[in-house]
Amino acid sequence: MIDLIRMSIPFNEDFCSGDATESHGLVDLQVCQWNGAKLESGEVEYEPDGSVTVSRLRHPFESIPSSNSSLSFKIYSGGLNYWPHIELKASPAKLLQGHNVYGTCDVEKCIFALVQAFNVGMPNLTTMLDWHLAEIQHIDVTFTAQMESQSQGRQAIAALKNISSGQTRSSKNSHATTCYFGVNSQGKKSSRHKQLKIYLKGAELEHQINELLQKVKNSNIPLYKKQLDIMQSSEVRGFAENALRFEASVLSRMLQRLGIPRLVSEFIDYAKSYEGCLIEALWTEAFKDVFAALGNEKMTVFDDEDILNKLKIEFGKVSEKTGNTSYAKANRLFRFYRSFKNEGYEEVKRTTAKNTFHDNMRQLCLVVSKAHLQNLKGIASNVVPMLRVINVDFSKQHPASYVEPEHLCDQISLRAVS
Structure with a gap:
């Protein structure tokens, strides 16, 4: 157009x-x-x-x-x-x-x-x-x-x-x-x-x-x-x-x-x-x-829109001054969730500071089960050519x-x- x-x-x-x-x-x-x-x-x-x-x-x-x-x-x-x-x-x-x-x-x-x-x-x-x-x-x-x-x-x-x-x-x-x-x-x-x-x-x-x-x-x-x-x-x-x-x-x-x-x-x-x-x-x-x-590039595709929306509902914070809603915490936890999909549960646990890992896990498990996270193996099946996406x-x-x-x-x- x-x-x-x-x-x-x-x-x-x-x-x-x-x-x-x-x-x-x-x-x-x-x-x-x-x-x-x-x-x-x-x-x-x-x-x-x-x-x-x-x-x-x-x-x-x-x-x-x-x-x-x-x-x-x-x-x-x-x-x-x-x-x-x-x-x-x-x-x-x-x-x-x-x-x-x-x-x-x-x-x-x-x-x-x-x-x-x-x-x-x-x-x-x-x-x-x-x-x-x-x-x-x-x-x-x-x-x-x-x-x-x-x-x-x-x-x-x-x-x-x-x-x-x-x-x-x-x-x-x-x-x-x-x-x-x-x-x-x-x-x-x-x-x-x-x-x-x-x-x-x-x-x-x-x-x-x-x-x-x-x-x-x-x-x-x-x-x-x-x-x-x-x-x-x-x-x-x-x-x-x-x-x-x-x-x-x-x-x-x-x-x-x-x-x-x-x-x-x-x-x-x-x-x-x-x-x-x-x-x-x-x-x-x-x-x-x-x-x-x-044509030569690939990207990792995450289609867990439902999880992101649940995180926004759970952790969205309304500013008293402006009335706008901040989703910074929800987006941070969603990136943490995507790291499980990209690297696998065990690798994320091994490379993340202990207190940080457990804090993020406690908050993330409010919207997704721990069993689901532990079954994410970090396989590359979600890496596809960008032209396909x-x-x-x-x-x-x-x-x-x-x-x-x-x-x-x-x-x-x-x-x-x-």
Whole structure:
């Protein structure tokens, strides 16, 4: 699916000063404000007579609400080394259907969703732009592997953090549910061609739902309630629950390297004439080094989700200050339990300090019998090739009941009629 599009549209020369042939010029931000943009000032001066002078005008990223989600845009006013333009950024999946757990690979439909949302939200500002020169700057292409459980998904993330192949190396970070490639240890992008992100979609969706619950509580904006209803649906939540998401941010330099046009009109035509699915091809190219490495890697699979859940119930601790529940002790005991599966009872007992071993055993046996632990021999039957565990099936990227969303312009027309 297409998860995000970032595109730039230059201003028409009639609204700019400068030389378009030399790619430098300026647009009058005040004219942009008259046409609907909300500006902010870097400097405000109050005169004794009560008048106010503002200067150093700039345009921050501004959000345009649409029927299912919102679109962000920003005006870049120009300078000596670039032509003034507007940047649009949004998830077409969210614009078309209210969530991005799954979605469409239709390039034209996704691009037109951004264009339509901007044209409806900023009807005057859009007339100042040269749309035939619009370019793709960045496109996120995403596909999902369904894991057997959330626990197995976290194990896969931990294993993926050790992967490196060719020019693709994982970035060390502290997120238990996310793994990055093409991002340095400070969280900054280290590649101008692509960035890769592998994460548990269920955890991200629950975070988004919690944020929306707070927004619904604090405001009466109908859009938030609509988004919340969509995200909380059993179909969306069910698909996201055990989903391991592989997201590739394909930047303009990668498109250039692959000989793919960046002009929006040409990009759409290229996708239409492409033999197969262009989005699948871009994703496969972006992740080829990672999956090449996976072919030689194995991981230990523990499927005792029930034991982990029981440990969380038994040892979860609610903070009096924040109200959040900590599962640090439960996770520590679960790692102790997994050591039995990996090494066997006798080996764990032999290599663990006596007091530590007995303390952990006493607590662990509240949810699992000692006889079960003593029968774990540490055999390697739970060590399997990672490719067997992480299987991205292009034919199973949405629920069986999924129906392609209508074009955004058609959705708006239908709502106007109804």
